Amino acid sequence: MSDAESDDGASTERTRAVVLDLLPNGRPDDDRPAHQKPPIAYVLGESQFQLRELTLTEDADISFGDRIQFDGEGIESVREVTHGDLSNAARSELEYAVEEIIDRDEARFVGFYNDAQPITLRLHQLNLLPGIGKKLRNSILDERKREPFDGFDDLEERVAGLHRPKEILVERLIEELRDDDLKYRIFVGRDPDEG
Incomplete structure (x- = not known):
């Protein structure tokens, strides 16, 4: 089993x-x-x-x-x-646990880069990730139109300027866990099957 x-x-x-x-x-x-x-x-x-x-x-x-x-x-x-x-011990372990979860299910999290959608006319889910502005967002969108990303290494190779795509997700997740007042949540409290 x-x-x-x-x-x-x-x-x-x-x-x-x-x-x-x-x-x-x-x-x-x-x-x-x-x-x-x-x-x-x-x-x-x-x-x-x-x-x-x-x-x-x-x-x-x-x-x-x-x-x-x-x-x-x-x-x-x-x-x-x-x-x-x-x-305090749980807080200090949180980042390692998030990394472990992402490593264990890389396809799910790479899928976020492949499937992220606009939230409003001016804001895209990708823009909620730390360090991703308009230019980097557009590069990701252009590359995924050509072919979906198949891993974090593929993402980093194909999108110039996108460094550490996994760590960017870890940082966003930790921010969502720490800040109860965030307006938009990508991962925390959301069913991954509902997109």
Whole structure:
């Protein structure tokens, strides 16, 4: 059985998450005695980049860096959190987790460069990426008309001036995770299948 299938063969990829931090003694701001505080984990969802706090059972077999299911064994409850709610360790691990998710599913993220669309008459989704202005946007659009990009290396080779296309996406994702007031979101909270 693959990682993306459950016992009945249904896809579970949407509920996968990466463990950013594990607090076996619960949250530090919880005033209850240590023996009454449940262990928690901070995780980043792989599909829509949701930040969650999981309350774990005492016998949960979950470790830092694991890829888990939101509804898997050892998880009592799931609570949505913001970047500001994360532990310092979870915040410092966030960029590495985002890079890992992008590396694991490069086709999805290269697909963003291939499929990005205008938002308004004057603003394109590509312009939301750090360092991409009108000239670079037009170069990307011209090149993808000729032939879709097949990887980050292909993107970098074919579009003059576009350096580190993967890192640009990482930077944008981190910005979306940190700033709750962003007007436009490309990745966080959006279903990747809906475009």
